[in-house]
Amino acid sequence: MTDRLPHEKGFHVSWDQLHRDARALAWRLQSMAPEDTGWRAVVAITRGGMAPAMIVARELDIRTVDTISVKSYHHQTQSEPKIIKAPDMELIGDGTGVLVVDDLVDTGKTLEVVRKHMPKAHIATVYAKPMGRPMVDTFVTEVSQDTWIFFPWDMALQYVQPLRGKDD
Numbered sequence: 001m002t003d004r005l006p007h008e009k010g011f012h013v014s015w016d017q018l019h020r021d022a023r024a025l026a027w028r029l030q031s032m033a034p035e036d037t038g039w040r041a042v043v044a045i046t047r048g049g050m051a052p053a054m055i056v057a058r059e060l061d062i063r064t065v066d067t068i069s070v071k072s073y074h075h076q077t078q079s080e081p082k083i084i085k086a087p088d089m090e091l092i093g094d095g096t097g098v099l100v101v102d103d104l105v106d107t108g109k110t111l112e113v114v115r116k117h118m119p120k121a122h123i124a125t126v127y128a129k130p131m132g133r134p135m136v137d138t139f140v141t142e143v144s145q146d147t148w149i150f151f152p153w154d155m156a157l158q159y160v161q162p163l164r165g166k167d168d
């Protein structure tokens, strides 16, 4: 187990922001499809990749969607990643024309495992940290390594005190 703290900064992503960033990712991917096959399938890395993968699949009109499940984090602590559910390999083959989508790349360990499994797939994430950047083919926004990204599915709206309280 590697203790990944401290993450000095927090980057809070709303549903609206995620939707816009995932659409921007689809926009970038549109012109990158292999000429012979086009983008023939999307594989979402569960669970964080599922929302961005749905948006990318919708924008690029891809109806064949599968998942790969790689388990490595427990809260903010990382252990050795392993595949606990693989996509249909008859469909995926070596990964040519397949778009693998995740919400973010951090250390790149998750993508290392995924890439070994589908060496010719195109790997895309919405967000990327510097350490993981070499593992990803296309991404939208880079954040620093000491930033923890908070996604909308991990958050809830909360009351906050006004700047000037009763005691001022």
Ligand SMILES: O=P(O)(O)OC[C@H]1O[C@H](OP(=O)(O)OP(=O)(O)O)[C@H](O)[C@@H]1O
Pocket: 045, 046, 047, 048, 049, 070, 071, 072, 073, 102, 103, 104, 105, 106, 107, 108, 109, 110, 111, 132
């Ligand atoms: O580049 P790495 O250091 O490997 O980290 C990136 C991975 O970590 C998070 O997933 P997590 O394993 O927490 O599971 P989840 O998607 O189910 O939340 C995130 O969604 C990426 O898949």
Ligand SMILES: Nc1nc2[nH]cnc2c(=O)[nH]1
Pocket: 073, 104, 106, 147, 148, 149, 150, 151
């Ligand atoms: N939510 C979230 N999960 C992660 N897994 C690895 N890095 C991160 C991160 O910054 N945010």
Ligand SMILES: [Mg+2]
Pocket: 045, 046, 047, 048, 049, 102, 103
């Ligand atoms: Mg994940």
